[in-house]
Amino acid sequence: xxxxxxxxxxxxxxxxxxxxxxxxxxxxxxxxxxxxxxxxxxxxxxxxxxxxxxxxxxxxxxxxxxxxxxxxxxxxxxxxxxxxxxxxxxxxxxxxxxxxxxxxxxxxxxxxxxxxxxxxxxxxxxxxxxxxxxxxxxxxxxxxxxxxxxxxx
Numbered sequence: 001x002x003x004x005x006x007x008x009x010x011x012x013x014x015x016x017x018x019x020x021x022x023x024x025x026x027x028x029x030x031x032x033x034x035x036x037x038x039x040x041x042x043x044x045x046x047x048x049x050x051x052x053x054x055x056x057x058x059x060x061x062x063x064x065x066x067x068x069x070x071x072x073x074x075x076x077x078x079x080x081x082x083x084x085x086x087x088x089x090x091x092x093x094x095x096x097x098x099x100x101x102x103x104x105x106x107x108x109x110x111x112x113x114x115x116x117x118x119x120x121x122x123x124x125x126x127x128x129x130x131x132x133x134x135x136x137x138x139x140x141x142x143x144x145x146x147x148x149x150x151x152x153x
Contacts, residue, residue, distance in 0.1 A: 024083070026064060038064055057086035065090055074147065078102035 024040040040060045042053060049055065075087045076099040088096055115128040123135040 021055070026061075026062065026070070028070075037070065038068075051082075054082045054086050057083060058089050061090035063094060076100075079106055 004075050006027045007118070022042045024042065025036055027034045029035075030039045038060075053089060071127045072091055074092045075091055075096045077083050077096070078099055078115060079102060084096065087094075121138065123133065123137065126133045127135050
């Protein structure tokens with residue numbers, strides 16, 4: 001088994017470039033210092049297999065856990081549903097949160113956007129996740145039925 005590092009706080013980030021490549025980084029944090037532990041460069045240009053990205057990320061995270069003993073206390077991700085689901089499937093005991101930097105960037109980008117449509121809102125799904133949600137609430141604006149946060153749905 002691998003070595004445990006400090007308090008085992010880890011987060012992943014990704015970056016997509018113009019060549020249809022996504023770079024995933026697993027960072028370790030100890031004593032307020034972040035250090036890269038592993039990288040996964042994933043090509044999405046020739047994705048023939050359904051859910052290729054999720055399968056690849058789950059395999060990547062699983063190797064880090066099983067071979068190197070990386071069992072994080074926290075996992076911080078950007079708002080990539082596939083990345084979140086892969087991390088949840090492997091690191092089931094970790095607390096999963098959105099990265100503050102990515103969250104601020106997404107809110108700023110959304111507020112600056114003139115796009116009026118949103119993802120389709122499902123009040124019963126929201127209520128199932130958060131029992132305080134009022135199922136009669138409907139957000140303003142119009143929904144784009146092609147816009148989905150979850151490719152598995």
